[in-house]
Amino acid sequence: EAGVVQSPRYKIIEKKQPVAFWCNPISGHNTLYWYLQNLGQGPELLIRYENEEAVDDSQLPKDRFSAERLKGVDSTLKIQPAELGDSAVYLCASSLFSDTNTGELFFGEGSRLTVL
């Protein structure tokens, strides 16, 4: 089992350019999360999916961020246009629906974004 797979691992772009991150969760995991982790901070939730439905996107800056989880499996997080302050690590995590209240999330290695 490869675990949660994210790509790209690293991305450097200039401000105002678009960027997209991809996540493939653990097979069978209904719940998928995107977290943002700034340097020296803990992860902060951006959006949570139950299957293909975004059930919590209250922290997603919708003016420039968008996400989708077509077919309820893999997911894409997009930023357009990117700003300097978007430089961070974008973490994807997944869990079994039945485990959502036990707190066991399985994280990917993250995608580190640098905006110049």
Next chain:
Amino acid sequence: AQRVTQPEKLLSVFKGAPVELKCNYSYSGSPELFWYVQYSRQRLQLLLRHISRESIKGFTADLNKGETSFHLKKPFAQEEDSAMYYCALSGRGSQGNLIFGKGTKLSVKP
């Protein structure tokens, strides 16, 4: 407001010494508390959860509702315990949305 506070950014101890990583929380209700760990060049992973009352790798954590704390303890630190430790909170009914603290870097010196 829901909040997790880890007052120490860095904690440095010698091998064999006791270690306590502090975590305080703010939540109006009955939260569920967790400790996550990230070893160097590895992904973030669950260490332990308070509902299990388990000891993992010698670590234990007791939920103190009176002091709203969930400190992580180990009586004898090992070098392989060096890592980033994050305390996290989940409110009942929040369907697993975890709120993380800023993390504490534990460094165990030989």
